[in-house]
Amino acid sequence: MEAERTRTAEAGVFQVWYQPQVALETGALCGAEALVRLADGRGGVIPPAEFIPELERSGRITELDETVLRTVCADLREAERHGVRLGPVSVNLSRLHLGRADAAERLAAIVQESGVPERELVFELTETAAHSDETDELERLLGRLRAMGFAVSLDDYGIGFSTLKLLADMPFDYLKLDRYFVIRSETPRARAILESTVRLAERLGARTVAEGVETDEQLAFVRRAGCFAAQGYYFFRPLPFAGYLRAARAQRRREE
Ligand code: C2E
Ligand code: CA
Ligand code: CA
8 A cells, every 4th residue: 555655656646736715804715725635546635644754755845846836837827817816826845945055946947937927926834844953044945935026934833943033034924823823722822822923923024824723713713813814624625726716716706
């Protein structure tokens, strides 16, 4: 079974799914996060937790991220042909990109080739990747991507090595508050942390996105805390491209 999955991973039958994000002030779709899936060959999909660790060990995860980015750009163009604006779409980057001196240039080249405007993409870098010896590289990559016109997002905020130094030195546009704090929103301590982090991000010129919102209570809480947007099963599960296109189209109709 394991060997079979690895072979499939190498054959490259990846799919990109999209989880829509909702702006809390208006309730409107405001983009999505691209999440990779592996086709199991029987019509189902295998989640990333089952194949990403192996790709990280072998170093091939950077290639996968580039494949995902290429697919996202093609999907954005396809949606545009249908008259639907899908973006901005967030693309996850593994920390292994930090070790590549030309990472930003390679990513930018893929986007330029596709003709998608840079502002339609957000690159998410997990903050848990920022081991103390990698913060310089992280800062450099985020800085270069932003200079090229992309937005950048600090993913999984609050559960990794987040230090105030990191926030002070690192340029970023979005802060994604980890689900850990959303789940614990009934506890006063998690609330205090979430609310003050939203204010902190605001002062630094960034927007906060709450991850993993599943219930009415959690939604009310992240809205009260002042988060800009939320993502979670409460609104949408990750959808295949066609499903996301339908959701975005329905949104456009509501706006008309
Ligand atoms: P992540 O970046 O933190 O992505 C969010 C994960 O939370 C996704 O899991 C999503 O399906 C899940 N999620 C969203 N809403 C809810 C909710 O309300 N409740 C719960 N319980 N979960 C929710 P997924 O798709 O299995 O991805 C897992 C991780 O795999 C991602 O975590 C990310 O670290 C990684 N990943 C996914 N796609 C890529 C990719 O293209 N490249 C890289 N390098 N990593 C990826
Ligand atoms: Ca992410
Ligand atoms: Ca996350």
